[in-house]
Amino acid sequence: MLRTIRAKFLGVAAFFVVWLFVATGFSVIQSLGINGDLEAVSRYVTPVKDALSDVRVRQLEQxxxxxxxxxxxxxxxxxxxxLNGIEIEIAAKQAQIEQAFRKTFTFAALGRAQASSHFENGVLLDLDVRMREFADVSAQFSLGMERLLSRVGDGDLMDAQRQENIVRGLHRNIVLDLRNEILRLEKYAADTVESVSRSEDFLIQAEFIxxxxxxxxxxxxxYYMAHAVVVAVRKTTNALNDIQSGKLDTSLDFKGKGDFARLADAFNRMSRELRVRFRMRERFGKYVDPKVINNLINQETALENSEKRVMTVSVVNLTGFDWLAEHTPPEKLVDFLNDYLTAMTEPISNHSGIIDNFVGDRVIGFWGPPFCGENAHARHACQAALEQVARFNALKTKYAxxxxxxxxxxxxxxxxGEVVVGSIGTDKSRAYTVVGxxxxYxxxxxKANRVYGTRILASHETxxxxxxxIEMRDLDxxxxxxxxxxxxxxxxxxxGGQLSDERRDWRSKYETAMTHYREGAFDKAKPLYEAVLEFDHSDFAAQLMMNRMERLQRREQDREWNGTWIVRDPYDRRDVES
Known part of the structure; x- marks a missing residue:
């Protein structure tokens, strides 16, 4: 709601200015499209057609x-x-033909590069390729002419007669193909002019609308601005009466920056604070760390709204749990699970993360504003993962x-990456979670850890x-x-900074080997991988790369090697092992 009548009229004027800009922009865009069509015809199609016509004339003259x-x-x-004079004239015509073909190919190639939308389908699709094919056939004709003249010069008139028949056959095909191509280009130019005419008619109608x-x-x-003041007063009165009667979900919604909008903001802040504090404790009090509740309360709209944010997500999975569940008494299994979930969730909370949910033995957590800094959530997630591994190692000792x-x-x-975060669910069951x-990913x-024999894998963005x-290894x-x-x-x-010199050397050798591997220099990569395995014989990733190189040398991939492996099933080792 704007504050004064003057502001309201200025708002109307601003609307018409914006409308004018939109209309002008629309007209400009349509005009650019029309100009683009005409330019494609005049700058590329017509020169190609003219050059082909010149080729056809020179072929007839030849x-x-x-x-x-x-x-x-x-x-x-x-x-x-x-005969010498005629041979010189024939050679001159052939030079003119080749020059004309070069012109056709140049304009066709420029058209594909500068007006690609016109050269990617229909008559103009692969026009430059066809020009090359015409040039190749013309080259065959020129070669046949040279052989004919050579046979005449040698006095072999019978062979010259046979060569003449071949040359004339090539000539007929060239002239016929050129005629068909010229007719196609002429039709395309005529159709484009007709389309431009229709577009101009549409533009006139659109501007009128x-x-x-x-x-x-x-x-x-x-009419709306005249009526809005009365409606605003009525809404405010009714909202105050609702709050007085205990309806905390009541809110006011006045657009703009006027007095009524400020009144609505103050009213909504008051009702939201009451409502959010009540719902926050009701929904999260039993499940979420108190610091999370405090953050959500400070972000007054966090419970009500969902939004897109760049955050970091972690997924932890316990492998071999099915066997454990099948062979362990229930009471011992419950004790182990309680200790396991504690060991997996406490690092998330300790490093400013949010525990999203549990799916069986899987633990999902996420990091991001407002619970940690804009640029710190990837670091917190990696630190939590390292702590989870350390705690699980201790847990394995305890339950050996x-x-x-x-x-x-x-x-x-x-x-x-970008996720949708907020309170998601039904009216009866909701959760503060992330999706996307x-x-x-x-x-x-x-799951990809299984392929490389690793425990923690992170994305490129992380x-x-x-x-x-965080110390990381560029794995693959x-x-x-x-x-x-x-x-x-x-x-x-x-x-960061906690990797030993030996491990740094091990990582450096692996990453250098990966550089040679991606460049296809397998002979240089193999000794480095062997050195990596000598340092850590359990490094399955290095053995995996050596197996891949053997497969590539046997050409088991159906493409030229460009440094990136195609994984048919990223969760099945059979696809990546020899």
């Missing part, structure tokens, strides 16, 4: 010279003085008699945000089958 040449041979013999719309909307706005050597371990996937592709990274604060770049999207995988190793 075959006419051939007729004259053969008549002189028949009448005066293969060594007649006139926009002008009529401006009149209708302007009158409607004038229960776990035994059955390969019970955790895998962690960490991804950073980033969550799915974290799940895929968790690695960039945590650079310098892969492409999932059926897509062109490259997935960058990083292994989380240790907090």
């Amino acid at each position: 075959i006419s010279l051939l007729d004259r040449y053969m008549r002189v041979v028949e009448n005066d013999g293969p060594h007649a003085p006139l 926009m002008m009529l719309g401006a009149v209708i909307i302007g009158v409607s706005l004038a 008699d229960l776990i035994g050597d059955h390969g019970l371990d955790i895998r962690i996937g960490i991804a950073t 592709d980033c969550v799915n 974290a799940n895929r990274l968790e 690695a960039n945000m945590a650079a310098g604060e 770049h892969v492409v999932l089958l059926g897509t062109e999207h490259v997935v960058y995988l990083y292994e989380v190793l240790a907090p």
